Amino acid sequence: MKILFAGAGALGSRFGYLLFKNGEDVTFVDTWKDHVENIKNNGLRVIIDDKELGYYNIPTYYPEDAQGKYDVVFVATKSMQLRSMLTKVKHLMHENTKIICILNGLGHVVTLKEFVKEENILIGVTVWTSGLGGPGVLKAYGSGKTEIKQVKEENLEDTKGLIDRLNKAGLNMKYSDNTFQSIWHKAGLNCVLNTYCTLIDCNIGEYGSFKQNLELTRAVLNEVTAVGKAEGVEVNQELVENNIENLFDPSTGGLHYPSLYQDMKNGRLTEIDYLNGAISKLGKKHNIQTPVCDAVTLMIHAKEFIRGNK
Numbered sequence: 001m002k003i004l005f006a007g008a009g010a011l012g013s014r015f016g017y018l019l020f021k022n023g024e025d026v027t028f029v030d031t032w033k034d035h036v037e038n039i040k041n042n043g044l045r046v047i048i049d050d051k052e053l054g055y056y057n058i059p060t061y062y063p064e065d066a067q068g069k070y071d072v073v074f075v076a077t078k079s080m081q082l083r084s085m086l087t088k089v090k091h092l093m094h095e096n097t098k099i100i101c102i103l104n105g106l107g108h109v110v111t112l113k114e115f116v117k118e119e120n121i122l123i124g125v126t127v128w129t130s131g132l133g134g135p136g137v138l139k140a141y142g143s144g145k146t147e148i149k150q151v152k153e154e155n156l157e158d159t160k161g162l163i164d165r166l167n168k169a170g171l172n173m174k175y176s177d178n179t180f181q182s183i184w185h186k187a188g189l190n191c192v193l194n195t196y197c198t199l200i201d202c203n204i205g206e207y208g209s210f211k212q213n214l215e216l217t218r219a220v221l222n223e224v225t226a227v228g229k230a231e232g233v234e235v236n237q238e239l240v241e242n243n244i245e246n247l248f249d250p251s252t253g254g255l256h257y258p259s260l261y262q263d264m265k266n267g268r269l270t271e272i273d274y275l276n277g278a279i280s281k282l283g284k285k286h287n288i289q290t291p292v293c294d295a296v297t298l299m300i301h302a303k304e305f306i307r308g309n310k
């Protein structure tokens, strides 16, 4: 089974490393020159839980240089890079290539359907975390788990066999009928914490220390819940509010600056259009007013623009 990582940044290289180490036939494609060249020349340097685990010679290419056909494609770009990456790796897929997508945010199925049949799309949500310690260096902590579901449930036996095989490498994936609800729950949490921490310029604990944080949280989550319902997804708002509150403690996440905050700080574009921006867009589709998500999406774009983020 040939497995391609279309995007081998923090999350992609972490899953790719686990599979490669377990003997799977793994290839990376990426567009970040320094990252690709470092892995090509030295191998992927892996540091997990502050332990140096060595250099791994995972075959790595620019998308246009890769050849052959792959049975499984993990897409692991940022949300706004998904369509352009899929366009670049189209030639590496055959009729039955399965795509696994565990990007954060909403709206990815629509994009994926432009490239593969619905029965070949596995959409998921992960609580694994990962980071890069510079180009070519995977630096991550702990472990995680992933919920996954096939968009059109045909030939599920094949998919379940695939999941079993990926789990032999420790990916800890579970097929779940509740995956869409979990995707919305994580997106709801991110619509609150990623966005507000970036706009307020604070970490999660500092956000929680503000006495009226729940008012701010609900201003966003009420819109997420209403739009989710129109999309056929029952968002358990109380659960999301509790999940947010549980992160305020410094021992659970209070000291953490969310990924959107870090992207903003590092001069990169953010995933806002797939979080609050997606709620605004879907709100319009269903004629639901989403003034808070509309405004915070524009504010994040204004901040990206003023900082000259790319």
Ligand code: NAD
Pocket: 007, 008, 009, 010, 011, 012, 030, 031, 032, 035, 076, 077, 078, 079, 102, 103, 104, 105, 126, 127, 128, 129, 130, 131, 132, 259, 271
């Ligand atoms: P990432 O930014 O590490 O990688 C995405 C792409 O950006 C890759 O192609 C990578 O090579 C490139 N890239 C990374 N740093 C770059 C730089 N400095 N300059 C130029 N290009 C660079 O993103 P990720 O963290 O792997 O996230 C992928 C998806 O998974 C996102 O949707 C994210 O929200 C989601 N996600 C990430 C984590 C995590 O802990 N990293 C956890 C859950 C979900």
